[in-house]
Amino acid sequence: MAQFFKTKTAIIxxxxxxxxxxxxLIGLSKPVKSFFYSLSLPIQKTLWQxxxxxxxxxxxxxxxxxxxxxxxxxxxNNQELLSENALLKELKKENEILRQALNLDLQxxxxxxxxxxISKDISQDFILISKGSNDGILNDMAVITAExxxxxxxxxVYDNFSKVVLISNPEISFDAKVPKESEDExxxxxxxxxxxxxxxxxxxxxxxxxxxxxxxxxxxxxxxxKGLLIGKIKEIKKSDxxxxxxxxxxxxxxxxxxxxxxIINEY
Amino acid sequence: MIRKLAIIILFFYVLAxxxxxxxxxxxxxxxxxxxxxxSVILINxxxxxxxxxxxxSAFIGGFFLDIFSERFIGFEILILTAIACFIKLILKKYVxxxxxxxx
Numbered sequence: 519m520a521q522f523f524k525t526k527t528a529i530i531x532x533x534x535x536x537x538x539x540x541x542x543l544i545g546l547s548k549p550v551k552s553f554f555y556s557l558s559l560p561i562q563k564t565l566w567q568x569x570x571x572x573x574x575x576x577x578x579x580x581x582x583x584x585x586x587x588x589x590x591x592x593x594x595n596n597q598e599l600l601s602e603n604a605l606l607k608e609l610k611k612e613n614e615i616l617r618q619a620l621n622l623d624l625q626x627x628x629x630x631x632x633x634x635x636i637s638k639d640i641s642q643d644f645i646l647i648s649k650g651s652n653d654g655i656l657n658d659m660a661v662i663t664a665e666x667x668x669x670x671x672x673x674x675v676y677d678n679f680s681k682v683v684l685i686s687n688p689e690i691s692f693d694a695k696v697p698k699e700s701e702d703e704x705x706x707x708x709x710x711x712x713x714x715x716x717x718x719x720x721x722x723x724x725x726x727x728x729x730x731x732x733x734x735x736x737x738x739x740x741x742x743x744k745g746l747l748i749g750k751i752k753e754i755k756k757s758d759x760x761x762x763x764x765x766x767x768x769x770x771x772x773x774x775x776x777x778x779x780x781i782i783n784e785y
Numbered sequence: 786m787i788r789k790l791a792i793i794i795l796f797f798y799v800l801a802x803x804x805x806x807x808x809x810x811x812x813x814x815x816x817x818x819x820x821x822x823x824s825v826i827l828i829n830x831x832x833x834x835x836x837x838x839x840x841x842s843a844f845i846g847g848f849f850l851d852i853f854s855e856r857f858i859g860f861e862i863l864i865l866t867a868i869a870c871f872i873k874l875i876l877k878k879y880v881x882x883x884x885x886x887x888x
Contacts, residue, residue, distance in 0.1 A: 538859030
């Protein structure tokens, strides 16, 4: 009798494994996932917003000690930015006049598709957004935040949903640079290290990078448009033994406070 | 029996939604607790070894984890079912003293 049950269990297990193999091989898993995403969309949206609100509340309590200092710092930053902004407006005006004079139409805007974050994968470096192939989303399109900070690229497209692989995913690497005004720009490669961590690798030893330097995308890799913000240099790891420098990057995108993302349709 | 199975399905669906949409906002260094795994382990530990709800829970929990992850369907199901079977086997063969009253 016991032998019969053991054989029965083994057969059931083999059948289940075969069933999943067939399900994935013939591509049936995609409609199944799509069905559950459509079913869960309203609940997930509500839960995401609730979680975001609650975490913001706790964050503000945890950081209330530093709020005064932070406020002063932000106010002074704001003043600086306002004066810089006024200067830039002047320059923009001048630039526009020059362009018109030269009869050039170089100003290309991105064509963006707006999408909401529905959920985040438990492996932490994938997110699900509320737009899919029905909205014109294709694989490998770049995904950015409202501040033009690079978030990731489209990994898998469903009818009404898409999976975005974040730039912090260990499988992602692409060209980036630290733009410099006075000297040569520093080129390197951004590599994801998982759990929202990024590294800027392959920086030549003779180049000098500093903390707080901003890293942006280049058009070299052909995956992302140039000039998108990636992050700030957090920690530099320099060793004479290694042929290149390496730096830890603090990404600009933060999923904690982001609900809306933009997919770059054309650039 | 059907009522219990329905409750398990609903319970794990809610857990999966919480895990992927609510708890992600509270991650520490990008890590969040895997509620489904914890529940499956607890159910299997506190359930009578001859009952099969623990295995069913592992199957359903794994299914929902697979649905809301980028992996292929079946990955988490097999892992969680294997964990559930392993716990049942250990409890059945090697645990003689009943520390807690199993339900």
